[in-house]
Amino acid sequence: MSATTLSKVMLLVAWFAYAGAATAALMTALTKGERWLRATFWCAVAGLTCHTIGLVAITVGHGRAPWGTLYEWVVSVSAVIVLIALVLIVRRAEFAALTAIVYGVVVVLMLAGASQYREPGALQPALQSNWLTFHVALALTGSALLLFGGVVSALYLVRVRWENRYLTSVLGTTGTEPPDLAAGDEVVPLRETDDREGDALAGSGGGAVALAAPRVEVEADTEPVPVGTTRRGLGGRLPTSFALDDLARKSFTLAFPIYTLAILAGAVWGEQAWGRYWRWDPKETTSFIIWGLFAAYLHARATRGWKGTGAAWLGVIGAVAVVFNSFFVNLVIAGLHSYAGG
Amino acid sequence: MMPDYTGRTTDGSPFDLGDHTEGTVVINVWGSWCGPCREEAPELVAAARSLPDARFLGIDVQDSETNARAFEKEFGIPYPSVLDPTSQLAGRLTDAVSPPVTLVAVDGHVRTQILGATNAEQIACAVREAEAA
Amino acid sequence: MTDNSGKTLTPDKPPEKAEARPSEPDGFSHLPPTPMRAMQRLGGWRALRSMRTAIWLLLALVAATLLPTLVPQELANPQGVRDWKEKWPAFSDILERLHLFDVFSAPWFVAIYAALLVVLVLCLVPRTRAFVRQVRRAVRRPGEGALPDVALQAEWVTALPAEEAARRVVPYLRRRRWRVGKANAAGQCVAEKGAAREGGSLLFHWSFLVLMAGLFVSAMFGWSGYAVLVEGREWVETPMSIIQYDPPVFFEDSAHREFTLTLDTFDVRYRDDGSAADFVASVRVADEGETVIAKEVRVNDPLDYRGVKAYLHSFGWAARIVVTDPVSGDEVFDDWVILEPGGPRNMHTGVVKIPSIRPQAGLELFFAPTGVVLTQEQAAAFDDELGPNVLLAQRPGPPTPDAPVVYFREYRGNLGLDRPQPIGVLDKSRLGDPVDIGAVTPGGNAFELEDGLEVSFRELRQYSRLQVKRDPGLGLVAAAGVLLLVGLVPSLYLARRRLWIWIRPDPDGQERTVITLGGLAYQRKEAFNGEFEDLRRRLEALAPTDADSGATPNESREST
Known part of the structure; x- marks a missing residue:
């Protein structure tokens, strides 16, 4: 399996995991169930793991950081949002409704990013810079x-x-x-x-x-x-x-x-x-x-x-x-x- | 004070700016590619005829020798021009950003400067002013 | 606020301090009346200095900045401006009058940011003055009397004598980076922390003035433009040799260095798809006739000599074209012609103007580094300005000069040089239709046109366009960037805290000492609850309650 295929598969899995996390968080907000809260957390962790593997696959596959195209940029931003949410709100029951909405936003964001998918090209010389x-x-x-x-x-x-x-x-x-x-x-x-x-x-x-x-x-x-x-x-x-x-x-x-x-x-x-x-x-x-x-x-x-x-x-x-x-x-x-x- | 500069004129003879430190010298900065320079060229020819006491000198900037000679031939320029393809000499004499520029130097000192296309009357006027100063 | 001790910690007016304000927690108002403060009392002055004004101005600036994302700008996108003017002339005329095609130098834009800067300075001056005064002076001794009534309070009794307790408590606080003031006669003192927050905030805001100063210096003394260097040819840094020259406002005289640049070689490595993977200009700098620098200029690695920087901007081919007029036998044109990429069929285009013959002649050049011969069908398939009869195109892929060829069209008539025109553009309005066509290769035979002119292609070289500039304000701008960040971090993450410490012999007991703490957070009060509790525990460990006596239970308490 090529690195590109791996990244696509992993990001798809991550997307489903986030959809699951959003649903579980919604259920937490509605039912206050401890189990739903745990489900949210593990969905989010699983999603972020796949997400990270996907980003690493892009990095390895293209030999550069995973933000060369709009699609990659959106996928990377989503990963950071997921991470922030995981640190700050996902494990807290009182934030369940917020978690549901944040993960819902991530799901939409990744979908919007995927709609802009392009086969990436090589970087122009001007873009090969550490400062960049x-x-x-x-x-x-x-x-x-x-x-x-x-x-x-x-x-x-x-x-x-x-x-x-x-x-x-x-x-x-x-x-x-x-x-x-x-x-x-x-x-x-x-x-x-x-x-x-x-x-x-x-x-x-x-x-x-x-x-x-x-x-x-x-x-x-x-x-x-x-x-x-x-x-x-x-x-x-x-x-x-x-x-x-x-x-x-x-x-x-x-x-x-x-x-x-x-x-x-x-x-x-x-x-x-x-x-x-x-x-x-x-x-x-x-x-x-x-x-x-x-x-x-x-x-x-x-x-x-x-x-x-x-x-x-x-x-x-x-x-x-x-x-x-x-x-x-x-x-x-x-x-x-x-x-x-x- | 005029800077030290040696070079070559369009007809291939050696040139030394040090030979122009006495009397009144009218210096015209031009280029064959420059539209306004073509416009003023007949006026400079007329001025060179009507001001026999002043020496005239051209500085040909950002140009090739062949193109410069074709220009001189076209307008029948009676005075020599020094080749200055990198505009180094022009840069030492004037702050102007592009030709044409006409300078009047008296005894090695640049006294007046005309930016843009000029005419015989203006040059005569500038010479009188420079000599009076 | 309830006070359950009854005897201490009641709000108290500091004794007879004329300028003290009773309602303040520490009674530390000691700003003498200054003209600035007198003026503050005037309503308009106050409004001008208020944060609300600053926020509205900032938002106005933001809104104004939004416009250039919607309307094309003269500087960034001149073609877009021309398109708009063509499409909607009346509307564009209104936009033009409102300076909307050049927002960043529009008078109203300048007015907004100038007003913002004025408000900024008006706010910063008194704040800075107060801050400097506060930092230079030791922490003030509190007025005698009870400690102020603050949210966080603690009190306990220790068996240590008062002096010993102070010897333990005060150095500990200093180690924890509290600024501890001197104690008054009653044994009260004040400690402070987090002044760097205000310092950082001031630094952050002042750095914008440094930034403005940098921009001002750049505009006054800096210049920019482009230098076009053909391989093996010299270029001297003077105003006339700089293309699209943007001169300094002042001191044109001293702005130029007159050093010589020579482009020795220009190397490009291409990818299979024809795009450039890497390109390097080997440049030599000579000053006063001596070579001082030899450097490979790359796209992220400019040349820097005596304050003048040269950046690799673009590159391409230059052809030395010679035209002879057989009537006179003279050469009428001999020069390097810059061939710009982006022409039809992936070719590069350039222009030759021969004004000295009658009628004047103009040549339009199309250059293919690796020309391929087309069939008429293939040529027609391009459906471009060259038409089906021109059987030449650039081969797809890397443009290495394997079969360089210049195809040209000749025009006769009036070149229109009496009107301003760019060097690389032919004004065809007074020229006839193309009268003749031909193709030449480097070093090959001359092509004789029907009107007798002979065109030859002597040599092919690469050229490189460098952006050249002198930007004396850059250092200030960079300093502003650094100061801005250095100030921003403490101003966002530090919090000011104040502590009152009262160490005194227990009036009821013998040889014992009562320690009272009061704590006040100016920001992030929640976090201070924990910090205060932690501090109390540590201080209590340093000056512990005498467990043996058993008379006084630990009286530590907090109110929230």
Whole structure:
């Protein structure tokens, strides 16, 4: 069996395993069965194992990293998303609904990638560079983390809506931004004029004041909604908005430096290969857009009026931009990165 | 101050820029491939006739010897041109990005510079200015 | 917040500090009023400096950047711009007026990023000032009185005397990288950790100004363009020899080095499908007449000499074509003609212009490195501009020059040199139909045209097009990239923490010491719960409760 055939077979098996994992996770969410949770985990592990073998087969078969074509790129990104999910959520029952959706996304993503399958050709001389390998590996990891965070943010928005409705109907109050709900049990209430709470990268307005005389804001770390009472619909089965927000923050804060480094490594390569570190080709332009959106996300997390749903929307839009960058830019717009289209 | 430069003219005789450090010298940078140079060539021929006290010198850049000679023959250029296929000499005399450029040097100092296609009247004017400066 | 000790840990106003603010957890407000702070009180100033403004500006910049992915750009895709203008002239006219074909230098685009930079600086200056002040000064002694009422608290009694307890606790904290301040008369002190978070954040943001400075320097003093080198021929670095020259804004004088480049050989290795697997330009640099560098320039390995870099951009063939006019017996053309790939039938194309004869003549060249002879049917099957009568094509596969042949068409008329035109393009608008055709091989006989001109193909060589540039801002840009990353990591992953430590003799007991800890996390508070508990356990192990006395049970407690 040739390496190419092996990779195709293994990736097909992986695809079925992920479909199985998504189903098992869905059953976990519906029935709360321990057995379904275990099934999810083992499906995911089996899938990732086959997935890895498939990627190694591509690497060995072509003698280069497995991201020479759009198909390979999508398959590699999927592997990283699966890995992230496996580490962060797959083994936790309360995240079952999220797991189901993430694996569902992976299944769709791999299908979309397979639809773009091309027989790979050899690399142009310009693409034979260590910086390039580094650049693509980072861009791949960053994209996977951003996509994962984007899915989580989208579900956060669903959950927040549900929580607000729930609070209105059950408690007779309207929650504003759920992560703030349990706030107020600590030292100093946030002043109206103070923009800075310091949970993110930046702090601009009022920064000097905050440094010298820190105003302490409290993040809710208790669940704003009583769990296990009336749960209905997707919103009711999702993890709490606080847990989702925290998960999104983790993936985005991890993704941001990786994506930044990916852009910088790409610039170094561009400087070597073309004598230009930046020339606003379509891929670079979209990467800048993605980077800007997530920079805005990190700032928004610390800004009154933006944190919570506002920031989550930025995360979702950013993830959509990542998909756009992977598919649309490669397929429709030609540029220096057009080789990635196949 | 004019740089040191030795080379060859289009008719094959040796050339030394050091021979052009006295009096008024009108230097025209040109190329046979350059459209505006063709446009101004008859004007330069006229200027060379009407300004007998000034010496005229051509610098032929980014060009081949044969093509340059064909150009000179076509327009009947009466003054010599130095071959400068790499535009090294032109680069030492002017910042201009492309020919034509016309410079007026007095006693070895470049005093005025005309960028783009010029005409006899403009050259005469530039010479008066350079000599007065 | 409940306090079950009753005697300590109640919020207390620090004693008589004029500038202290009672509502703050540590009473450490000591910023003197500055003009900046006075101005902060003005509403507009505040709005300008607010994070919300910055976020909106950043999003505006992102939205503006989206446009070039939808509209072709003059710089990246000039052909696309021409196509749009042809297809939708009226619409394109509107786009043109809005600078949408050149977004990145549009005034409104510049305005957005300039505004973002202004907001950035306005935010950074006071933050940096405060940060520097904070780092340079030792951690302040707390005001005497009770420790502030913070979320994490612990208290226990140790049998050690107070001095000994302090001798154990403080160095331990220092080892764990806490900055520990001096104790006040009551035995209270403050420790801090994680200042690098703010430092990193500042570094990250300042690095954008370094980046802008780099771009500015590049635009002011840098230049770029292309050099076309034919094997064995010299090229000197001067403005006139650079093609598509983009000059510096300032100091053109000092920008050029006038060294000489010679392309000794150019080697290409082809794959079976005809694409290039690897190509190398062997280049020699001479300065002041002496060879200083001999280097093999490859696609990811540019030449770098005295701040000028040369990158291998593309390559191809150059033919030395000579045209003789038998009427005068003179050669009317003799030069190297660059043959660009991408012509019909996989051939390379070039142009010869002979303006000195009447009527003027132009030759269109089609070059096949390995020409194959076609049947008329095969030629017709191509259905291209050459038509069924031209029985020549380039053999498929690697374009090694096994049977080089130049096929040409002659045009007579007016070359239109009175209008600007690229060197490699024939303006056929005032030329007649092709009057004659012929084929020549290198070193072979001249082809005599019906009008008498003789065309010969003297020699074939390879040429290489190098991108040449001087980019003095590159160092700053690279430094900005490094600073940006160095700042980003701590600003995202470090968290600021503050600790209050009060070591004092037990007012109720003899020879015993009460240790009170208070902890405050500015970020990632959850994680600090564990850290604080861990710290308490370790400190308690260093200054343990006297188990023998049995009088005081371990009073450690935490509130959440």
